[in-house]
Amino acid sequence: MVLSLHRHAREREMENVHLAVEEEDLYSGYNDYNPTFDSEELENDVGFQQAVRTSHGRRPPMTAKIPGTAIGARPLATSFGARVPVASSMGRPMTGAVQDGAARPMTAVRAAGYTSSMTRGSTFDPLGQSRGPAAPLEAKNEDTPEEKIKILEKKVNELIEESCMAQSTGALQLALEKAKEAGRKERTLVRHREKSGNGDHINLDLTYSVLLNLANQYANNEMFPEALNSYQVIVRNKMFSNAGRLKVNMANIYVRQKSYPKAIKFYRMALDQISNAHKEMRIKIMQNIGVVFVRMGQYSDAITSFEHIMSESPNVKTGFNLILCYYAIGDRERMKKAFQKLISVPLGVDDEDKYIPSSDESDSELVIEAIKNDKLHQMERDLKVLAEKYIMTAAKLIAPAIETSFATGFDWCVDMVKSSQYVELANDLEINKAISYLRQKDFNQAVETLKTFEKKDSRVKSAAATNLSFLYFLEKDYEQADRYADLAMTADRYNPAALINKGNTVFIKQDHEKAAEFYKEALRNDSSCTEALYNLGLTYKRLNRLEEALDCFLKLHAILRNSAQVMYQLTTLYELLEDPQQAIEWLIQVLSVTHTDPRALAKLGELYDGEGDKSQALQYYYESFRYFPSNMDVIEWLGAYYIETHFCEKAIQYFERATLIQPAQVKWQLMVASCYRRSGNYQKALETYKDIHRRFPENVECLRFLVRLCTDMGLKDVQEYATKLKKAEKMKEIREQRVKAGREGSARSRREGREGSAGASTPVLASPKKAGVVTEADVKAAGASRHLSPPPDSGRDAGHGNTKGERLSAKMRSLPGSNEPYEANSPKEIDASYVDPLGPQTERPKTGAKKRVEGDDFADEELGDDLLPE
Numbered sequence: 001m002v003l004s005l006h007r008h009a010r011e012r013e014m015e016n017v018h019l020a021v022e023e024e025d026l027y028s029g030y031n032d033y034n035p036t037f038d039s040e041e042l043e044n045d046v047g048f049q050q051a052v053r054t055s056h057g058r059r060p061p062m063t064a065k066i067p068g069t070a071i072g073a074r075p076l077a078t079s080f081g082a083r084v085p086v087a088s089s090m091g092r093p094m095t096g097a098v099q100d101g102a103a104r105p106m107t108a109v110r111a112a113g114y115t116s117s118m119t120r121g122s123t124f125d126p127l128g129q130s131r132g133p134a135a136p137l138e139a140k141n142e143d144t145p146e147e148k149i150k151i152l153e154k155k156v157n158e159l160i161e162e163s164c165m166a167q168s169t170g171a172l173q174l175a176l177e178k179a180k181e182a183g184r185k186e187r188t189l190v191r192h193r194e195k196s197g198n199g200d201h202i203n204l205d206l207t208y209s210v211l212l213n214l215a216n217q218y219a220n221n222e223m224f225p226e227a228l229n230s231y232q233v234i235v236r237n238k239m240f241s242n243a244g245r246l247k248v249n250m251a252n253i254y255v256r257q258k259s260y261p262k263a264i265k266f267y268r269m270a271l272d273q274i275s276n277a278h279k280e281m282r283i284k285i286m287q288n289i290g291v292v293f294v295r296m297g298q299y300s301d302a303i304t305s306f307e308h309i310m311s312e313s314p315n316v317k318t319g320f321n322l323i324l325c326y327y328a329i330g331d332r333e334r335m336k337k338a339f340q341k342l343i344s345v346p347l348g349v350d351d352e353d354k355y356i357p358s359s360d361e362s363d364s365e366l367v368i369e370a371i372k373n374d375k376l377h378q379m380e381r382d383l384k385v386l387a388e389k390y391i392m393t394a395a396k397l398i399a400p401a402i403e404t405s406f407a408t409g410f411d412w413c414v415d416m417v418k419s420s421q422y423v424e425l426a427n428d429l430e431i432n433k434a435i436s437y438l439r440q441k442d443f444n445q446a447v448e449t450l451k452t453f454e455k456k457d458s459r460v461k462s463a464a465a466t467n468l469s470f471l472y473f474l475e476k477d478y479e480q481a482d483r484y485a486d487l488a489m490t491a492d493r494y495n496p497a498a499l500i501n502k503g504n505t506v507f508i509k510q511d512h513e514k515a516a517e518f519y520k521e522a523l524r525n526d527s528s529c530t531e532a533l534y535n536l537g538l539t540y541k542r543l544n545r546l547e548e549a550l551d552c553f554l555k556l557h558a559i560l561r562n563s564a565q566v567m568y569q570l571t572t573l574y575e576l577l578e579d580p581q582q583a584i585e586w587l588i589q590v591l592s593v594t595h596t597d598p599r600a601l602a603k604l605g606e607l608y609d610g611e612g613d614k615s616q617a618l619q620y621y622y623e624s625f626r627y628f629p630s631n632m633d634v635i636e637w638l639g640a641y642y643i644e645t646h647f648c649e650k651a652i653q654y655f656e657r658a659t660l661i662q663p664a665q666v667k668w669q670l671m672v673a674s675c676y677r678r679s680g681n682y683q684k685a686l687e688t689y690k691d692i693h694r695r696f697p698e699n700v701e702c703l704r705f706l707v708r709l710c711t712d713m714g715l716k717d718v719q720e721y722a723t724k725l726k727k728a729e730k731m732k733e734i735r736e737q738r739v740k741a742g743r744e745g746s747a748r749s750r751r752e753g754r755e756g757s758a759g760a761s762t763p764v765l766a767s768p769k770k771a772g773v774v775t776e777a778d779v780k781a782a783g784a785s786r787h788l789s790p791p792p793d794s795g796r797d798a799g800h801g802n803t804k805g806e807r808l809s810a811k812m813r814s815l816p817g818s819n820e821p822y823e824a825n826s827p828k829e830i831d832a833s834y835v836d837p838l839g840p841q842t843e844r845p846k847t848g849a850k851k852r853v854e855g856d857d858f859a860d861e862e863l864g865d866d867l868l869p870e
Helices: 002-018 046-053 145-168 172-195 204-220 224-236 243-256 260-273 279-296 299-312 316-329 332-343 362-372 375-402 406-418 425-439 443-455 458-474 478-491 496-508 512-525 530-542 546-559 564-576 580-593 598-610 614-627 632-644 648-661 666-678 682-695 700-713 718-757 776-784 804-813
Strands: none
Touching: 145 172, 145 204, 172 204, 204 224, 204 243, 224 243, 243 260, 243 279, 260 279, 279 299, 279 316, 299 316, 316 332, 316 375, 332 375, 332 406, 362 375, 375 406, 375 425, 406 425, 425 443, 425 458, 443 458, 458 478, 458 496, 478 496, 496 512, 496 530, 512 530, 530 546, 530 564, 546 564, 564 580, 564 598, 580 598, 598 614, 598 632, 614 632, 632 648, 632 666, 648 666, 666 682, 666 700, 682 700, 700 718
């Protein structure tokens, strides 16, 4: 095979010699047959087969010199060695032949790492590793002006971003500092450009960003003069394009400063500089102009702006503002037209049907589930809720004004809404009509209106029945309240207000365990229902499950942090749990919310008095008296305190106040006379006793003191008063005997009746009285013998401890010495306590907040939370 190749090479070289002088055709010979690349005859080539079977093919390629040719010495071409370029029959060298020492590249794609100009001793190096590592990159020279400018620009941009991020997190002061620093850096950058001769290449966008951010941060920090100056710098610079829009920001600042004429001026200047292509921007500016006119009271100018907006690009907010302006000027017909425009404003919200799967395909259901709560759907819901709120508010506002009666006006609004895209709002307007009747104290009309919903759909029916149950509950018609509560629960079992009303009707029947179950179910349906949680706590309190009640009110306090009622309930619970320190702490929190509540102040004084801290008790009792000088318990405590501390002169003013409040109670006038006598003013005491005797001629205590004083002062009237005293004592003794005989007779008859019926039937236990309530018989008995001490259980709170009136009575009975006639009398005749026939109400303070509970009662005024929406 090698000899054959040599022979062919010689023949072709000789041909090249003879044709060398001919003109070469560079593009000839490509279709000539070259036996070197004939691979089909390799099987018959003996030399090739031998080279394959032996190690001959792995030897270095053989070379040979061919003298007398133009090509000169070159390596032989073999299948494993270097190729030998062979001239074509036309005298053209093959592609890859070496001419004049330069290798001509092959036309075909060659393998990586091989070249047609390889010489002896060359190695396979496709990655060029023999050339050594690449030269190192040229280091940047940061001292050049261009690099310094780039670094400064980057730093300014970073400061602007940091300022914006600080503002987004609420760190307004930090944002302002970053904005100022960015301004300083930007001025440094401008000076550096001027020094380096690049003053003509100032980055205007960067300067604009720095100034705008600085002005915004000044405005956010309410540094309005500085913000206006920064905006003026931008607006006056003609190099900044579209800077006129910033006059809107300046107008907004003037609005915050309540400089409304300047605000309108700048809004109009901005409107003039914004082209009609920016329609939405122009509409917003005109809306601002209309709002500023409303604040100035110029409703006609505001109407002009709002009407233009409603004709160009109507929206719900502008329509509502237009109705308000018409209402302010009292234009009925235009109010109606504006309301019709409001309900016809397109919201651009797609129908809800697209969120309902139309087929059983799982892919479509997954897509619908994904878009049900996405941002777009939430925005659509918010827009729809806002539109419904504006329409409801507008209807409630104009209904009494557009017709002769508010009922007729409501009917017109309902008819308009029914013919619009807000059909569902018609029922809500009807319920609001009933609420309007309630506000006018027309309960019968409210009930009739709500009863019309009994045949409506379940949602409206449940709301109407809930409100009816609430109304009947307030009227103490508990059977009807229970009936409508059941109806509301039937229409919507998951309505927490209906469950609360049902629980309250059961509570009235003293079935506290069942009431607690309804409250718990309401909480399961709506865990944020504060009325249910409050009533559940009161129910546990009635059941004497104080720890569970405490847990309910602590949870409620976590929801309603500033509710005085909740904190007062915690105070009473800790008092019942005999933890006065915790009770005092919670009551102090109550006072932090209601600073001037007299009952809370009096309660705190009572707690400190129980702890023995008289100075703190005096402070809070005095504050309570200052805010409400008619509380008899407070007046009594203050008078007793000053008598005990021997400041009788100060006690006189409190007992005189009690005399004005209860002029028929002789004990307060006796206390005034006693204070005069103790302070040494016997003449004033004598006059007071004489005045008491004229008003109460049969009072034994007054006659005794008159006899004593007249004797001590040597007056001639002593004999007269002594005679009257004897008659009064005799009459008193006769009355006491009659009362005693009557009591013994009644007790004997009751005892005989019990003996006669013993064993005949099962004894019926009397129902316990409500805590702190005295029956009519008790009041009559108190009127028959007003000097008798109150019964042991009167005025107690569910059996827990004596009342404050009893403790003060004991204190006042123990004040005088035994060597004086007044103090020597029987305690029951000198009882200075006053028992309120209605009993004490110590469950919560009377605050200015919405009434929630009275005594131990539940929150009946919070039952139907659908009734009186704010």
